[in-house]
Amino acid sequence: MLLRHTPETLVERSALTVNPAKTCQPVGAMYAALGIHKCMPHSHGSQGCCAYHRSALTRHYKDPIMATTSSFTEGASVFGGQANILEAFANIFNLYDPDIVAVHTTCLSETIGDDLPQIINKAITENKIPPGKTVIAASTPSFKGSHITGYSNMVSAMIKYFARNTGKKNGCVNLIPTFIEPSDMAEIKHIAESMGAKYIMFPDTSDVVNGPMDGKFRMYPKGGATKEEIASSGDSILTIGLGRTGTLEPAKLLDTHCKVPAEIIDLPIGITATDEFVDLIRKTAGVSVPEEILLERGQLVDVLCDMNQYTYGKKASLVGDPDILVGLVRLCREAGMEILHVVSGTKAGPKFERKIKELAGEKTIVKTGAQADMFYFHQLVKNDKPDLILGNTYCKYIARDMDIPLVRTGFPIYDRVGHSYFPIVGYRGGLRLLEKILDALMDRIDRDASEEKVELVM
Amino acid sequence: MIGILEERKLQVFENGKDSYGIECGKSSAAGSVSQRACVFCGSRVVLYPIADALHLIHGPIGCAAYTWDIRGSMSSGPELHRMSFSTDLQEREVVYGGEKKLYAALTELIAEYRPKAAFVYSTCIVGLIGDDVESVCRRVERETGIRVLPVHSEGFKGTKKDGYKAACDAVFKLMGTDDETPVSPFSINILGEFNLAGETWIIKDYYRRMGIEVVSCITGDGRVDEIARAHRAKLNVVQCSGSMTSLAKTMKDEYGIPFIRVSYFGIEDMTKALYDVAARFDDELITRNTIDLVSDEVGRLLPRLEKYRANLIGKKAAIYVGGSFKSFSLVKALRHLGMETVVVGSQTGSAEDYEYLKEITKEGTIICDDTNPLELSSFILNKGADLLIGGVKERPIAYKMGIAFCDHNHERKEALAGYEGMINFAREVHDSVTSPVWKFSPARIRARISPDQGGAI
Ligand code: SF4
Ligand code: SF4
Numbered sequence: 001m002l003l004r005h006t007p008e009t010l011v012e013r014s015a016l017t018v019n020p021a022k023t024c025q026p027v028g029a030m031y032a033a034l035g036i037h038k039c040m041p042h043s044h045g046s047q048g049c050c051a052y053h054r055s056a057l058t059r060h061y062k063d064p065i066m067a068t069t070s071s072f073t074e075g076a077s078v079f080g081g082q083a084n085i086l087e088a089f090a091n092i093f094n095l096y097d098p099d100i101v102a103v104h105t106t107c108l109s110e111t112i113g114d115d116l117p118q119i120i121n122k123a124i125t126e127n128k129i130p131p132g133k134t135v136i137a138a139s140t141p142s143f144k145g146s147h148i149t150g151y152s153n154m155v156s157a158m159i160k161y162f163a164r165n166t167g168k169k170n171g172c173v174n175l176i177p178t179f180i181e182p183s184d185m186a187e188i189k190h191i192a193e194s195m196g197a198k199y200i201m202f203p204d205t206s207d208v209v210n211g212p213m214d215g216k217f218r219m220y221p222k223g224g225a226t227k228e229e230i231a232s233s234g235d236s237i238l239t240i241g242l243g244r245t246g247t248l249e250p251a252k253l254l255d256t257h258c259k260v261p262a263e264i265i266d267l268p269i270g271i272t273a274t275d276e277f278v279d280l281i282r283k284t285a286g287v288s289v290p291e292e293i294l295l296e297r298g299q300l301v302d303v304l305c306d307m308n309q310y311t312y313g314k315k316a317s318l319v320g321d322p323d324i325l326v327g328l329v330r331l332c333r334e335a336g337m338e339i340l341h342v343v344s345g346t347k348a349g350p351k352f353e354r355k356i357k358e359l360a361g362e363k364t365i366v367k368t369g370a371q372a373d374m375f376y377f378h379q380l381v382k383n384d385k386p387d388l389i390l391g392n393t394y395c396k397y398i399a400r401d402m403d404i405p406l407v408r409t410g411f412p413i414y415d416r417v418g419h420s421y422f423p424i425v426g427y428r429g430g431l432r433l434l435e436k437i438l439d440a441l442m443d444r445i446d447r448d449a450s451e452e453k454v455e456l457v458m
Numbered sequence: 459m460i461g462i463l464e465e466r467k468l469q470v471f472e473n474g475k476d477s478y479g480i481e482c483g484k485s486s487a488a489g490s491v492s493q494r495a496c497v498f499c500g501s502r503v504v505l506y507p508i509a510d511a512l513h514l515i516h517g518p519i520g521c522a523a524y525t526w527d528i529r530g531s532m533s534s535g536p537e538l539h540r541m542s543f544s545t546d547l548q549e550r551e552v553v554y555g556g557e558k559k560l561y562a563a564l565t566e567l568i569a570e571y572r573p574k575a576a577f578v579y580s581t582c583i584v585g586l587i588g589d590d591v592e593s594v595c596r597r598v599e600r601e602t603g604i605r606v607l608p609v610h611s612e613g614f615k616g617t618k619k620d621g622y623k624a625a626c627d628a629v630f631k632l633m634g635t636d637d638e639t640p641v642s643p644f645s646i647n648i649l650g651e652f653n654l655a656g657e658t659w660i661i662k663d664y665y666r667r668m669g670i671e672v673v674s675c676i677t678g679d680g681r682v683d684e685i686a687r688a689h690r691a692k693l694n695v696v697q698c699s700g701s702m703t704s705l706a707k708t709m710k711d712e713y714g715i716p717f718i719r720v721s722y723f724g725i726e727d728m729t730k731a732l733y734d735v736a737a738r739f740d741d742e743l744i745t746r747n748t749i750d751l752v753s754d755e756v757g758r759l760l761p762r763l764e765k766y767r768a769n770l771i772g773k774k775a776a777i778y779v780g781g782s783f784k785s786f787s788l789v790k791a792l793r794h795l796g797m798e799t800v801v802v803g804s805q806t807g808s809a810e811d812y813e814y815l816k817e818i819t820k821e822g823t824i825i826c827d828d829t830n831p832l833e834l835s836s837f838i839l840n841k842g843a844d845l846l847i848g849g850v851k852e853r854p855i856a857y858k859m860g861i862a863f864c865d866h867n868h869e870r871k872e873a874l875a876g877y878e879g880m881i882n883f884a885r886e887v888h889d890s891v892t893s894p895v896w897k898f899s900p901a902r903i904r905a906r907i908s909p910d911q912g913g914a915i
Binding site: 007011013014015016017018019020022023024025026027042045046047048049050051052053054055056058059061062063064065066067068069070071072073074076077084085087088089090091092095096106107108111112141142143144146211213214215216217218219345370375394 | 491492495497517518519528544548560561570832860899900
């Protein structure tokens with residue numbers, strides 16, 4: 001089918017992206033903004049972008065995703081979008097009554113050169129923003145960066161507009177997660193909470209985009225970090241950034257802005273990465289590791305041992321967002337797997353490459369950036385057939401074409417549920433990921449076994 | 459009722475109560491949670507099903523990523539249309555122009571795939587930086603001998619409707635090049651059918667049984683060569699919405715091909731479509747074939763509908779879809795299932811469309827243009843709808859409110875056109891409305907406990 005169109009020989013492409021392994025900045029910014037309580041994401045550009053971004057998030061989370069748009073027309077693209085956004089503020093506060101509006105730009109408004117901070121100041125001086133309400137803004141042009149950059153930029157905006165150093169420490173640890181599922185955010189909170197650490201986490205999309213069905217359509221579901229919490233993050237002892245690509249910039253900003261030192265660690269996927277996270281919390285918050293967490297860890301290690309023979313030596317190819325990829329590689333390596341390819345449309349730099357090679361070995365092919373797309377990934381997979389693919393929904397074409405098992409991870413996942421309810425981070429997340437990997441591999445063994453070799457106990 | 463934005467007041471109408479003409483075709487008020495898309499989106503959806511053409515999106519990555527294979531238009535042959543090609547513009551190009559990159563991308567692609575034709579979509583930013591896409595296309599066309607058609611679909615230059623127009627202009631340029639292949643005197647083009655869930659195949663089969671040749675379907679399961687000889691068909695049959703009327707008009711002016719508007723959805727409209735086409739040819743055999751076909755299909759359909767209808771009588775529906783033509787058929791089809799429409803709206807309806815909706819709906823029905831989720835959910839609540847028919851962004855809203863949903867947009871998984879489609883539609887509506895999951899809906903539980911609240915949430 002579709003992938004009949006992918007030739008095996010790797011061709012040099014200079015100007016072309018085929019089947020992208022990334023999307024654009026605003027979608028990440030929109031998602032991050034949903035992680036603030038009672039916040040309306042606002043897209044400063046034409047309607048189309050906003051409609052696409054809302055659709056993408058709606059398909060992925062299967063929850064109503066709200067966002068407003070400046071509705072650019074030809075006029076706006078000539079004279080600038082100031083008039084549109086001022087009108088938009090009036091309408092948004094009047095009709096949807098959010099506490100916060102989080103504006104992100106699109107390629108269009110960026111190219112026109114709208115100066116959002118200046119426009120917002122104007123809106124404030126002209127009393128266009130009701131008392132007690134806040135507008136924050138991030139610049140998110142997609143001709144630089146990807147959805148991960150957009151996410152990171154919006155988190156930086158939260159810090160810029162809210163975080164304050166009052167000179168009085170609050171005894172908290174700041175937790176800034178990279179672009180991950182609401183279930184993962186919940187799991188990170190679970191770990192911090194069960195350790196008894198005082199923490200502030202933002203953004204926090206748990207209970208926002210995986211809300212319960214309760215008979216109501218809510219503009220603003222109950223979850224999300226509050227403005228006060230984010231403000232107080234400037235008084236914390238330490239910031240832990242979980243996942244370098246998505247959190248380095250905001251964590252640095254909090255340091256320069258409020259003098260909160262930062263430590264950037266890998267997203268806690270797998271045993272050692274989670275150990276590092278737990279240990280860092282233990283040391284910073286001065287707490288000890290409770291029985292509950294030890295039990296979870298023990299269970300993960302147990303299953304890893306029990307099932308080691310099925311994962312050991314299996315070859316995996318991975319595509320997705322850098323921070324998640326690092327975590328996945330770590331878990332796969334712990335399960336004894338070999339990593340053939342690691343591809344990301346998001347440019348992640350030489351540090352990322354070194355890190356992957358450190359974890360997976362020099363032979364692993366690592367590529368990120370514009371021409372690191374699904375087309376390229378497919379070519380790699382065609383050339384040295386792995387036993388398993390880890391990647392988003394779009395990998396299904398490749399998996400089907402190559403008849404290789406696929407474990408869906410990352411963004412977007414349009415064709416399965418579960419990702420927004422069950423984590424892949426932490427020990428419990430590791431357990432789920434391992435279960436998924438084993439299911440995929442063992443279903444395959446069962447399917448391919450000859451009649452006399454089908455076994456009851458595995 | 460909730461507040462409606464002042465400038466949207468005239469876009470919402472209650473049948474039997476209000477008396478103004480509904481406003482439409484406006485771009486959404488700045489700051490509203492609009493459900494609407496852009497010009498590019500309109501062009502992309504129309505041209506997307508042309509399966510042996512190359513579709514290259516000139517712009518930053520997002521525009522391409524979001525339209526990658528999300529429409530479910532099926533092809534019986536090549537699948538080049540399902541690939542996502544983008545120039546992925548970077549800052550450098552935004553500053554210095556993207557023409558070089560576009561040229562390189564096009565030539566690389568054409569060399570690799572030798573497509574029958576290529577469409578190049580301009581997105582917002584390309585309009586802004588002023589790339590001369592036209593001349594790049596001409597140059598590549600000259601050098602490769604393959605038709606390369608620019609599609610002027612800069613998102614901000616209007617609404618989705620303008621995108622349809624841009625797509626029609628591009629398609630029209632493909633016509634008139636094949637004068638060799640024989641075409642029957644009883645021949646038509648199908649316009650504005652996109653082969654979602656294989657619907658084109660159902661419709662084509664009806665025409666085959668009537669003895670009519672379908673020269674081209676624009677654009678469902680589309681092929682460049684078929685479009686190239688479309689100018690020789692005897693009649694254009696335009697299905698639904700505004701998407702293809704402009705093409706039909708151009709073909710009438712340029713080639714003298716008359717056109718009729720039809721809908722393939724629901725029993726009356728499907729039947730009327732086939733009879734209208736047959737009447738145009740005024741041929742005894744075709745007329746007899748059509749009568750046979752209709753009585754055959756309807757005869758089989760009606761008893762099958764009964765069991766669904768029995769459970770649906772008296773239930774209420776809300777409709778919010780893209781094209782208003784589609785909503786007419788839906789109102790009628792729901793009536794066949796014993797259901798009443800209490801809210802109906804569209805993203806792109808015209809003034810006449812809304813007048814017609816006033817005629818076919820009952821007093822008290824809310825008719826709206828380009829609504830937003832807050833309005834929509836309050837209308838639904840207010841009118842006590844049991845079902846929402848809409849698209850991808852409406853689905854979770856319905857579910858959170860605890861009411862049934864049917865996708866009548868491009869995410870539908872089942873063919874809803876034709877007689878077979880009517881059964882699918884009935885089943886889908888039935889299964890959703892009568893699903894056991896609603897007994898877990900807090901709204902309904904509360905409604906049962908205190909009936910005087912009338913299902914209040
Ligand atoms: S114009 Fe930019 S922001 Fe809008 S969809 Fe395209 S890439 Fe994304
Ligand atoms: S940039 Fe323009 S063309 Fe692209 S999605 Fe946004 S509005 Fe549409």
